[in-house]
Amino acid sequence: MQRHRPLHYYVIFMFTLLIAGCVNGSSTPTSTPKPPTRTSLPTFTRAPTITPLPTQTSFPTLAPSATSTPYPTPAVDFSKATFYTGGFLPGWRFFIAVQAEEEVKGNYNAVLQDEKGKSIKQYTCTVIPKYPKRLYCSGDLPGMEKWFTYTIFDQTSGQPVYSGRIYIPLFQRYSSAP
Numbered sequence: 001m002q003r004h005r006p007l008h009y010y011v012i013f014m015f016t017l018l019i020a021g022c023v024n025g026s027s028t029p030t031s032t033p034k035p036p037t038r039t040s041l042p043t044f045t046r047a048p049t050i051t052p053l054p055t056q057t058s059f060p061t062l063a064p065s066a067t068s069t070p071y072p073t074p075a076v077d078f079s080k081a082t083f084y085t086g087g088f089l090p091g092w093r094f095f096i097a098v099q100a101e102e103e104v105k106g107n108y109n110a111v112l113q114d115e116k117g118k119s120i121k122q123y124t125c126t127v128i129p130k131y132p133k134r135l136y137c138s139g140d141l142p143g144m145e146k147w148f149t150y151t152i153f154d155q156t157s158g159q160p161v162y163s164g165r166i167y168i169p170l171f172q173r174y175s176s177a178p
Helices: 002-022
Strands: 082-089 093-099 108-113 119-126 134-140 146-154 160-168
Touching: 082 160, 093 160, 108 134, 134 146
Parallel strands: none
Antiparallel strands: 082 093, 093 134, 108 119, 108 146, 119 134, 146 160
């Protein structure tokens, strides 16, 4: 039986430790409980208030002044002008005539454009003294059997003053219209 002796000592030792841990030892000093300290109450914070904005002060405005137009007014009012005629000229040339209500004064040129809006021909414009209310614009024939848009420009300002569309047929005799 002596073989089991170390095991007996171990079990006894463990049992002693267990009992010693459960017994309240008087060697540790006990502290007296302190009364709880009072925490301070939250302070009242005022809600944010709306501060009135300062009133808007008005600044003096400049009086309207006359402004110059970027381009001078054309010499002729083309708003009531009408297409007069168009036709072929010798040497594969073409002309367009526009009739105004007043005598045409100033220098003008025209641009013909195809259906896609591509500028294809530049025309020079003149007034025949015998017909002072008509503006004749002529230049190279742009093509035939097609519609063309023409725009007449004031050479001084570069601004368009009249525009329209014209169909150039395949064949036509030379025009005798002045």
